[in-house]
Amino acid sequence: MTTIEASPAAAPARKRSAPKPMEETIEFYGNVPNENEGKHFRYCPGCGLGIAQSAIMRAFERLELDPKEIVTVGGSGCYAVMGSYYQASQAHMGHGRAAAMGTAIKLCRPDLTVVTLQGDGDALAIGAQHFVHAARRNIDITVIVFNNFVYGETGGQHGPTTPRETITQTSPYGMVENDFDVVDIALGSGAGYAARTTVYHAQHMVRAIEGAIQHKGFSVVEILQNCHELWGKRNGMPTAPDMLKWYKDNSITAARAAKLEPEDILGKFIIGTWTGPERPELGEEWRKLVDRVQGGEVEAAKRGSGKPPALA
Amino acid sequence: MDLNILERLKLPSEGIRVADRRLLQGNESICEGAIAAGVRFYAGYPITPCTEIAEQMSIRQAAVGGVYLQMEDEVGSIHAVMGASLTGTKSMTATAGPGISLMQDGIGWAQTDEIPALIVNVQRAGPGLGNATRSGQMDIMQARWGPNGDREAIVLSPSTVEESFWLTLKAVNLSERFQTGVITVPEGLVGLMREVVDIPDYDTVPIETRLMPDDEGAADPSRIYDGTMTEIRPFAAVGTEHRSINGNWMRPETDATHGVRMPLTGLSAQDYNIRRLHHKITKRRDEVTFVEEVYTDDAEVLLIAFGTQARTARFAVDQLREKGVKAGLLRLITLFPFPEEIVQRAAANANLVIVPEMNMGQIRGEVTRVLRQHPAEIVGVNHVDSTYIEPDEIMELVPVAARHLEGAAV
Incomplete structure (x- = not known):
């Protein structure tokens, strides 16, 4: 797994208030299923989604966001239920369409914090077009990609991030396709902020999500997540601790990777935060345009009245 | 302003002030009807023959303080529309041909998850890529049954440019009242033709907004x-x-x-x-059923038509009446839920029912279903080459008129 040459960013500025006990965070942000009422977490035991969920909750808490001002937008996958475990409003529709829906929500309600919860397949297979175009538009939403290398909900088929030669239910002889790099695609499509983290690096995950939400513009956090049940078991890592150890042993920070030779970082997960060039944010640009049109400063162009573009 | 249009669409006309009279293209008229209804979000992907809706919306939404968003495809468009609607913003999209097929996923969500939205399908001829610049009436059953799963759908069909204005406004109202994705199916011909429209003052038109939790009468x-x-x-x-x-x-x-x-x-x-x-x-x-009836009281020959082809049928009815044939026209403005009782009533005296449509008999199938216990003969006039149905083709099916036509030819 490699990442295109982009400068690793400094750790995002964050509030230094004393962290609240997790119980308080849960009370305010969480809608924790209650066994007594016949509801329980729908994740497999040891699933990395639990760590990711609490990291998202902690990031909300650190940023002191009101649940009423948060909308999570989900797609299809094991993580799809996550939105209902928060007190925030949730939109959950077609598989892969979260970035499209999130774009519209943010355009209509710029005051809301819009976070999409998507899987690797959701964001980069069935929903790849919405992902890259939301990045190109630089709409101020945060896309969280739970990357477990596999289609978990349907029982472990390969997806767009499945590493070559690994075994899945639909690559029984080993995966022959190449995989996507989530951070590369995000930055290449125009995202101003992209981060990669793993379920082993839980504190880093909180900071990465916090930075993404704070970033004005399109931001992506790729969470490398363990699916030991459907991917690990087929690839020599049958338990959650096996996979956490794998992430621990094979991750290096972007700052450290920058000092190493390319061959030394081959096959490693480079975790960290990258920033792209600053680009105008769609919502702000649209609202400025509306103001100019309504103020009579600009009229719809007549045919042939445009100018050649200033090329960057 | 044609008050008959408002009456047929069950829109109250009192208080509506006419502000302007303009020659409008059908697609423009659809835009204006939507804006008058309060649509402040448009997402779409340009496609013939509804491109002018996108073009016009890109001008108008900025002017009215709404949002125009050109999406990467139709699947994104319909989901963006639903995203906007989730914020309480009235929103719509327009598409045609293969675009409406791509949208079925999202239309199913809108109808099942009850997200108010307007979907305009300016019908080209199909199937597949079809014939982009030619008109068709081939997406009728798709409008009702396109998405997976079972749910009711509201599908409306205008036949003139002026009616397109009010029908679009009404469709937005219904999407709000019933909290569903309402589909309108103007044909390419309606979208592209120009007719004179009396434009009302938008502050005086009857609009509806969805029931919200804080509204009076909202349930726990x-x-x-x-x-x-x-x-x-x-x-x-x-x-x-x-x-x-x-x-x-x-x-x-x-x-x-x-x-x-x-x-x-x-x-x-x-x-x-x-x-x-x-x-x-x-x-x-009753709240969603709109039809136009011409001489249906005593019709022995009943024409059932919709969209532009109802205009041809109307001409045929007048010609038949001149020749002493008791002909009548039932124009369906609401295609679904199919106006079963009205069709049965209008056909009460009929011994011949003619259904002219630009497909292989999609509405004729519905008519046959609801008249299954009726003795009348049910025949179709079906064009699938994008040519319009001529009145003579309808009249040829009526014995008295056919004799007259033969005589004229000699």
Whole structure:
């Protein structure tokens, strides 16, 4: 797994208030299923989604966001239920369409914090077009990609991030396709902020999500997540601790990777935060345009009245 | 202003002030009707023959302080429309041909998850890529049955440019009132032709807005899925005091486990909800059924037509009446829910029912279904080469008129 040459960013500025006990965070942000009422977490035991969920909750808490001002937008996958475990409003529709829906929500309600919860397949297979175009538009939403290398909900088929030669239910002889790099695609499509983290690096995950939400513009956090049940078991890592150890042993920070030779970082997960060039944010640009049109400063162009573009 | 149009669409006309009279293209008229209804979000992907709707919306939405968003494809467009609607913003998209096929996924969500939205399908001829610049009436059954799963759908068809204005406004009103994706199916011919339209003052037109949790008469959220609520639920927009899950109104955070069942958990909830999605519309059939009837009281030859082809049929009816044939026209403005009782009533005296349409008989199938116990002969006039149906082709099917036509030819 490699990442295109982009400068690793400094750790995002964050509030230094004393962290609240997790119980308080849960009370305010969480809608924790209650066994007594016949509801329980729908994740497999040891699933990395639990760590990711609490990291998202902690990031909300650190940023002191009101649940009423948060909308999570989900797609299809094991993580799809996550939105209902928060007190925030949730939109959950077609598989892969979260970035499209999130774009519209943010355009209509710029005051809301819009976070999409998507899987690797959701964001980069069935929903790849919405992902890259939301990045190109630089709409101020945060896309969280739970990357477990596999289609978990349907029982472990390969997806767009499945590493070559690994075994899945639909690559029984080993995966022959190449995989996507989530951070590369995000930055290449125009995202101003992209981060990669793993379920082993839980504190880093909180900071990465916090930075993404704070970033004005399109931001992506790729969470490398363990699916030991459907991917690990087929690839020599049958338990959650096996996979956490794998992430621990094979991750290096972007700052450290920058000092190493390319061959030394081959096959490693480079975790960290990258920033792209600053680009105008769609919502702000649209609202400025509306103001100019309504103020009579600009009229719809007549045919042939445009100018050649200033090329960057 | 043609008050008959408003009357047929069951729109109150009092207080409406005419502000302007303009020569409008059908697609422009659709845009203006939507804006008058309060649509402030448009997402779409340009496609012939509805491109002018996107072009016009890109000008108008900026002017009225709404949003124009050109999406990467139709699937994104319909989901963006739903995203906007979840904030309480009235929103729409327009497409045609293969574009409407791509949108079926999202249309199903809008109708099932009850997200108000307007979907305009300016019909080209199909199937597949079809014939982009030619008109068709081939997406009729798709409009009703396109998405997976079972739910009722409201499908409306205009036949003139002026009617397109009011029908679009009405469609937005119905999408709000019934909280569903309403589909209109103007043909390419309606979208591209120009006719004179009396433009009302938009502040004086009758518009409707969805029921919200804080509105008077809104039910308690705990009643949404326990079977005691009326069929139309209060819509919870995101970013309000109320927690919203796909527009469902969830109790605030004081009740950590909510006590409200999530939609479609458990088979009884599924059963209840699917029946509710049907009943909320079929039990209010009168509110969504619009037709135009010409000489149907004593019609022995009944023409049932819709869209532009009803204009041809109207001409044929007048010609037949001149020749002493008791002909009548039932023009369907509402295609679905199919106006079963009105068709049965209009056909009461008929011994011949003619259904001219630019497809292989999609509405004729519905007519045959509802007149299955009726002795009348039911025949179709079907064009699938994008040419329009001529009045003579209809009249040839009527014995008296046919003799007259033969005589004229000699």
